[in-house]
Amino acid sequence: MTAYPALRMLIDGQWIETGEAGSMAVVNPATGATIGQCPKAGPAQLDAALKAADDAFAGWSHTPGAERYAILRRAADLLRERAPAIARIITAEMGKPHAQAVGEITGLADVTDFLGEEAKRKGGRLIPARGGQLIAQMVTHEPIGPSVLLTPWNFPVNLPGKKIAGALAAGCTAILKPAENTPASAQLLVECFVDAGLPKGVLNLVYGDPGPVSEHLIAAPATRKVSFTGSTAVGKQLGALAASHMKRFTPELGGHAPVIVSRHADLDRAVAMCAATKFRNAGQVCVSPTRFLVDKAIYDRFVAEFAEQAGKLKVGDPGADDSVDMGPLAHGRRIAAMEAVVADAGGNRGEVVTGGSAIQGIGSGGGFFFQPTVIANPAPDSRFMTEEPFGPIAGIVPYDTIEDAVRIANGLRYGLAAYAFSGDLDEAHYLGRALRAGMVGINQLIVSSPETPFGGVGDSGFGSEGGEEGYLAFTDTKLVMMARS
């Protein structure tokens, strides 16, 4: 059993246990028990973190890329080494099963390696001069400056880690403000970078009330870049604030991913993949496959087999049993949100085929558990079909033609991930082109790897993390035009 750590902020290389704005309780969502007290930063502590990031920027941005790489590489190794222990803390804070938590951390280690390597690899470009006295036109990528990283709880190591690795690789310094309910996961992540040899002030960690802390950090003159992952509503608010201060902003927001299952798909394979992936992390994944659009010819079979597999999943306290498939939702208000979606779907001609209710009586009885839920034929204007559920609910809708399926899939303002299953090559290519999303998975449900960009369009945000885009997101483009003297 890994003990829950004492929670501390990191400001200018100092670990600080006392919050100027008091503290807040951290709760295990599988038991409802308080497992820690988290300090909350006040304005003076936030200003100290901003000053530290600003002061450290000159040194870090001029540190050779090969040296930045070496530190990121060591941090990646530490993440791999510590993954089993850090994973226990992820599970305690937000309820993810241990194996999924280990995968989250080792996946981040690979991303950190890749982005570190970009620090050695990324040059600029030379553009031929038009002649005359002009002899060179050089384009370079310069680190933007101190960056504010605001992250949610659903991947409490991977999401902050991707932002940290991108910022540090590019030569930026950073202040991380993780989600209120997952501070220790972020702290253990930050410790890997510190123990890898990061100079003081380059990476700072603060906790606190998300509204006031984010507003203070974004408005501060030292801040040059803001990277946010979370809900669309909060993303729009923070984006407006960043724009009013002319700060670069990358929003990674919610999604409501459609999955088209064609009559040409390998049905058994599609059902098995969809049912397994939908309920990972209790459906609390921004790219979770959620709106299943299935050809009428195979609809009844798909619904029956999907519901059967969903009904077999083992739900339980992942802190007490490593074999559970699905843990609790991250907090109590998510249960109320799921109940509202189910009630609305039922009143809207949809049929709850399996699940649909909170589960009482697991472990101590204080946890936030909800059944894996399948709704058949939810109405087009139901809450399920129009709002991101962000939980263990799948909806399955029959379609007549592949064009109808694409129209339904593209019908929302979200555009993060979209998926399709089809064994017909022409149709698969058509779907890859026609689906409006930042990322499309064909005949599989994975849309991220260390080398590829991750991001959405429309209400799901803009810009990317991961891949070379994840490095370039923390740089400004600079042109030097040189003439003979």
Ligand code: NAD
């Ligand atoms: P929420 O919007 O209250 O909180 C989500 C996260 O945003 C929190 O972790 C918090 O740290 C941050 N946040 C909240 N209010 C903020 C503010 N005013 N300023 C700055 N940051 C703020 O929602 P919730 O009930 O915790 O989670 C469900 C919703 O959050 C869903 O709608 C989902 O889209 C979104 N979400 C998305 C992701 C993602 O990866 N895209 C991750 C987590 C949550």
